[in-house]
Amino acid sequence: MLPFDFDYYKPASLKEAIDLYQSKARNREKSMFISGGTELITLGRINLVHTEAVIDLKDIAECKVMQFEGDYLVFGSTLTLTKIEETNLFPLLTKTASEVADHTSRGKITLGGNICAQIFYRETVLPFLLADSQVMIVGPDGVKVAPINDIFKEQLQLKNGEFLVQLATDKRFIEAPYISIKRRQQWDTGYPLITVAALKMGEEVRVALSGLCPFPFRSKKVEDSLNNREWPINDRVDAALAELPRPILNDVEGSSDYRLFVLRNLLHDVLEGLGASF
Amino acid sequence: MDVIGKSIIRKEAQDKVTGRARYTHDHHSNTMLSGKVVISPYGHAKIVKIDTIEARKMPGVRAILAGEHFPLTGEDIRDRPPLAVDKVRYHGEAIALVIADTPGQAKKAADRIKIQYELLPVVHSPIQAFQKDAPLVHERLGEYIKEKHTSPVPGTNIATHIKIRKGNMEKGWTESVTTVEADFSFPPSDHVAMETRCSIAEILPDGTIKIMTSSQAPFMVKQLIEKYFNEDIGKIIVETPLVGGAFGGKASVQLEILAYLGSKAVGGLPVKILNTREEDILMSPCHIGLDAKIKFGADHLGIIKVAEIRYLWDGGAYSDKAIDLTRAGAVDCTGPYNIENLWCDSYCMYTNHPYASPFRGFSHSELSFAIERTMDLLAQKLQIDPLELRYRNAIKQGHTTPTRVLLNQSNVGNLQKCIVRLKELIRWDEGQIKEINNRLVRVKGISCSWKTSTIDPNAPSGVILTFNRDGSINIMSGVVEIGTGTKTVLAQILAERLKMNVDNIHVRMEVDTQTTPEHWKTVASRGIYMAGRALLEAAEDVINQLREIASIVLRAPKEDLELADSRVFLRDNPLMGLHYKDICYGYQYPNGNSIGGQIIGKGNFIMRHLTHLDPETGAGKPGPEWTVAAYGVEVEFDRxxxxxxxxxxxxxxxxxxxxxxxxxxxxxxGAMSMGLAFAGRETFYFDEYGRVLNPQLRTYRPLHYGENPEYLVDFVHTPDLEAPYGARGVGEHGLLGMPGALGNALSVAAGVSLHHLPLIPELIWKTKEAKS
Amino acid sequence: MKTQIIDLHVNGNLRTVTVRSADTLLYAIRGKLGLTGAKPGCLNGDCGACTVNVDGWPMKSCLMLAIEAVGKNVTTIEGLKNTPIQQAFIENFAFQCGYCTPGFIMNCHSLILKHPDADDATIKEWLESNICRCTGYTEIEKAVKSVLEKN
Known part of the structure; x- marks a missing residue:
């Protein structure tokens, strides 16, 4: 039961969506873009989200694409995770997405919604961070395209009135060897204790993490340590652990010390799994 | 036997697969108002001020209850205000109740009630509560009204203390060559019935109080509303439709009281209160936690000579059913082992945790974890096979229980037979440990349990049978259909006894305390035992009436008549007889003369020879029989x-x-699944303010599909001579041994003794780290 | 626009209802249409008791606004008539209290339609979306597999 009322709009074009947002802003009304809208409901019902207007992006054509354009695979932000999994164009994304929430919920949760979520795991961003994808954002200043690694700092840096439209990923990354492991507090249900996604480009291993810190990240320093072939594998992992961003989460899913213990083993598994452990 | 033992489809099956089955919340009318409860955000705090001014101005609001001193409630000790006044004692405690036209309006108004708190020191555990200088949860414990057999200790956090004193402790220690001593603990957790609790109350102009509620104890609701609020018991009608899972959590009476007070505040209009999942976890009573200390002494053969046990139960902020749980934990405190010299203190402790209600197994899965882990420690110390150790100490006829009930061929099952069968089932002889590779290992753990049902000595059950004109029969029993299928089994028992087709027996699923004969509470795996006995008596009544009228019509003595296939007939000439349909509404002679009338059968039952416990020694008969079981769990562990x-x-x-x-x-x-989830994952995580940090199903996680193991279940058959067709209660027993067996398997697998629940990988890692 | 009159296609019928924009589909089908088969269990997308079928896919109706369902085909448990999965649930004792059953059946039903040849991994992936607190899940597994095997 959402304890507030809002106006609901379902614009058919990018421009209409942006104009709506701006006209609401001019009236000092707070509005929110949604696509799956699961956080509007689950956080709204416990008073962690409030809005006076909801702008539903689901009908906008640009947000629904899923296709190759030249060497790039383009995903629209309002695609549901289930749809992405069933189509399976980007196996690493399929694997990482398939561990989010549960299957039925993923029929509602969208790619853009997950990447821009308030709940800080945002696991589906990991493959895009690894693949140096490009993001297309639209806002009052028009469309802009930027490398995700420039614009995703803990979360996608969106200005008021902007939203994510598409992500484009170079084919080379889609075909690269990968690993994605989600470790939970216990068994197969629940938020991540740690989710690790990794790609191997040539001899280089790329690693991105969720659930370790209160934000997902990919760290150049961590990767450099892991890829330092002059060191034995244990030292590489130790060095990587020393380069982690802070804070390390310490919550009901697990203590920070335990998370580091789990991460150490996961990094070994990643290097071994990608044949980079020698 | 034609019907007994058969997998008869449950009577309400079609309704349940078509969405037509109705639960409390599915009953709705346009006139129904909605109640919303404001709950405490802290574990222990003084209420400085409650400001409802803004909330009262919100659209649709009919009434707001807050800050009023209503009569105190609580089953053994009346220590609980329906809405907190002066202070809150747990995170989730109800403070205010808003009644509004719609659920949305009620929620909006509830969000605008401003409450100022002053934090108080929090009692985080039973052990802490037990310390002399612990903060007091109830400062005025000595002033509460209480039941005769309850012994709160004013000036402490002890809500009751049950003592078991048996044999000679000194002798026991002298005869022992080995001792083991260990502490175990786990925090409270939750039942997570899929249907959150819901109650609807309405007060008619003539004073009739109608309550519909998702409860295991509609008759207790009736009694308690009378007792707490001095209402006329004949004017209280409680209805319970189908219940969406209960597991003990719906045996406590709480939401009904709030709905009743809410309706009273709006001139008797119907008021519905439906718990959100968060409220169901936080506000409504939970699954009890425990701090246990166990010490066993044994001779060189492993025969346990003596036991000293201390249970500190985490009753939470209010004692309610925790007093009974504390007693139940005491009467079976040793687990299913014969220990002649015994000293047990079972304390119900107040803490600043959500308060406890019964949980499937009623203290037994909890104490079993402590006992069964200790059994394995003893086996390890003596280098005896843990299954063999249990076999040697297994309780059996001729032994006495901790409360000195002499066990006979009927009132206890055969544990040794269970152990022998378990041994085959889990292939124990193939070894406890099997290496898969350098990381993975498969390990088995085992445990045993016993349980009697500590129910009120005068707990009643009644059954009425009525005939339909086609000769079919309706069963009316106060047992609530909470998912156990009890009412279908009652139909089977009747079909068996009357040698009828079970399809011709109808059961009334809903309970209505005005027209359904009372069944004390649908708890303790006692539905079949009690209602079944009442049903058999009612069946005798019906048989007698059928024979009586048939003997007149057939002009034959009653003694010569048999019943089968819905007919009464002459034993030596079955062709000469009458179908039930021709006599169950009286018999009409060809000329129109009629005799008899609708046949209505009645039966009732009350437990025989149960007693209260002696306050100094615990001696007494707490329950009718002991069901026993043996368990195994196999895990694949990554070292x-x-x-x-x-x-x-x-x-x-x-x-x-x-x-x-x-x-x-x-x-x-199902019980095993629940036990494994309790043992392996489910718990409340608290912070320094006593707040439960995981009150949602995405953070409090029951077992999901595919996380379950393969189940191996088998039965041993030692009939209970007093029970219908010899059947023992079985609703809880699959759960009882799971925590112990899982704890034992993982302790062996990890090579470290595990003493806490839930058994998550981090706990094993932490225990291992602490050791190395 | 905070309240709207919308048309919902539910179980093959066109139903006009007045809803708040903030009302969930679950609230609308239960409260406005009287279809109480879908159950509230968490209102948070965690338990699956409110699962219905939207355009062929399982959907937690507590995670969807009623207005989002405009133009879509919604099937609730009341819309299933004598399907093999309902019968299989009965025969396999795949429920006890019955509260999670409509949601479980709707999810199974969708699975059978979308993946008539589902393997164990797919079955697990789909069915872990629902919680059953009464059974140990093996009865549900048997029920769904008995229908899949017939395909």
Whole structure:
């Protein structure tokens, strides 16, 4: 039961969506873009989200694409995770997405919604961070395209009135060897204790993490340590652990010390799994 | 036997697969108002001020209750205000109740009630509560009204203290060559019935109080509303439709009281209160926690000579049913082992945790974890096979229980037989440990349990049978259909006794305390035992009436008449007889003359020879019989990561007799699943303010599909001579041994003794780290 | 626009209802249409008791606004008539209290339609979306597999 009322709009074009947002802003009304809208409901019902207007992006054509354009695979932000999994164009994304929430919920949760979520795991961003994808954002200043690694700092840096439209990923990354492991507090249900996604480009291993810190990240320093072939594998992992961003989460899913213990083993598994452990 | 033992499909099956089955919340009318409860955000705090001014101005608001001194409630000690006044004692405690036209309006108004708190020191555990200088949860414990057999200690956090004193402790220690001593603990957790609790109350102009509620104890609701609020018991009508899972959590009376007070505040209009999941977890009573200390002494053969046990139960902020739980934990405190010299103190402790209600197994899965882990420690110390150790100490006829009940061929099952069968089932002889590779290992753990049902000595059950004109029969019993299929089994029992087709027996699923004969509470795996006995008496009544009228019509003595296939007939000439349909509404002679009338059968039952416990020694008869069981759990454990997978879980229970095969298997497997979830994942996580940090199903996680093991279930048959067709209660027993067996398997697998629940990989890692 | 009159296609019927924009589909089908088969269990997308079928896919109706369902085909448990999965649930004792059953059946039903040849991994992936607190899940597994095997 959402304890507030809002106006609901379902614009058919990018421009209409942006104009709506701006006209609401001019009236000092707070509005929110949604696509799956699961956080509007689950956080709204416990008073962690409030809005006076909801702008539903689901009908906008640009947000629904899923296709190759030249060497790039383009995903629209309002695609549901289930749809992405069933189509399976980007196996690493399929694997990482398939561990989010549960299957039925993923029929509602969208790619853009997950990447821009308030709940800080945002696991589906990991493959895009690894693949140096490009993001297309639209806002009052028009469309802009930027490398995700420039614009995703803990979360996608969106200005008021902007939203994510598409992500484009170079084919080379889609075909690269990968690993994605989600470790939970216990068994197969629940938020991540740690989710690790990794790609191997040539001899280089790329690693991105969720659930370790209160934000997902990919760290150049961590990767450099892991890829330092002059060191034995244990030292590489130790060095990587020393380069982690802070804070390390310490919550009901697990203590920070335990998370580091789990991460150490996961990094070994990643290097071994990608044949980079020698 | 034609019907007993068969997997008869439950009577409400079609309704349940078509969405037509109705639960409390599915009953709705346009006139119904909605109640919304404001709950405490802290574990222990003084209420400085409650400001409802803004909330009262909100649209649709009819009434707001807050800050009023209503009569105190609580089953053994009346220590609980329906709405907190002066201070809150747990996170989730109800403080205010808003009644509004719609759920949305009620929620909006509730969000605008401003409450100022002043934090008080929090009592975080029973052990802490037990310390002399602990903050007091109830400063005025000595002033509360209480039941005679309850012994709160004013000036402390002790709500009651049950003592078991048996044999000669000194002698026991002298005879022992080995001792083991260990502490165990786990925090409270939750039942997570899929249907959150819901109550609707309405007060008619003539003063009739109508309550519909998702409860295991509609008759207790009636009694308690009378007792707490001095209402006329004849004017209280409680209805319970189907209940969406209960597991003990719906045996406590709480939401009904709020709905009643809410309706009263709006001139008797119907008021519905439906718990959100968060409220159901936080506000409504939970699954009890425990701090246990166990000490066993044994001779060189492993025969346990003496036990000293201390249970500190985490009753939470209010004692309610925790007093009974504390007693139940005491009467079976040793687990299913014969220990002649025994000293047990079982304390119900107040803490600043959500308060406890019964949980499937009623203290037994909890104490079993402590006892069964200790048994394995003893086996390890003596280098005896843990299964063999249990076999040697197994309780059996001729022994006495902790409260000195002499066990006989009927009032206890055969534990040794269960152990022998378990041994085959889990292939114990193939070894406890099997290496898979350098990381993975498969390990088995075992445990045993027993349980009697500590119910009120005067707990009643009644059954009425009425005939339809076609000769079919309706069963009316106060047992609530909470999912156990009890009412279908009652139909089977009647079909068996009357040699009728079970399809011709109808059961009334809903309970209505005005027209349904009372069944005390649908708890303690006692539905079949009590209602079944009442039903058999009612069946005798019906048989007698059928024979009586048939003997007149057939001009034959009653003694010469037999019943089968819905007919009464002459024993030596079955062709000469009458179909039930021709006599169940009286018999009409060809000329129109009629005799008899609708046949209505009645039966009732009350437990025989139960007693209160002696306050100094605990001696007394707490329950009718002891069901026993043996368990095994096999895990695949990763020695690097400390993670594991549940591979197999086994239960062998002495069920006496199987009444409905698939239903019984379903009860046992379902209970095992719940026990494994409790043992392996479910718990409340608290912060320094006593707040529960995981009150949602995405953070409080029951077992999901595919996380379950393969279940192996088998039965031993030692009939209970007093029970219908010899059947023993089986609804809880699959659960009882799971925490112990899982704890034992993982302790062996990880090579470290585990003493806490839940058994998550981090706990194993932490224990291992602490050791090295 | 905070309250709207919308048309919902539910179980093959066109139903006009007045809803708040903030009302969930679950609230609308239960409260406005009287279809109480879908159950509230968490209102948070965690338990699956409110699962219905939207355009062929399982959907937690507590995670969807009623207005989002405009133009879509919604099937609730009341819309299933004598399907093999309902019968299989009965025969396999795949429920006890019955509260999670409509949601479980709707999810199974969708699975059978979308993946008539589902393997164990797919079955697990789909069915872990629902919580059953009474059974140990093996009865549900048997029920769904008995229908899949017939395909």
């Amino acid at each position: 690097r990561d400390y993670t594991y997978r549940l591979v197999k879980a086994a239960t062998v229970v002495d069920i006496g007799n199987v009444l409905n095969k698939k239903a019984a298997l379903g009860q046992v497997m």
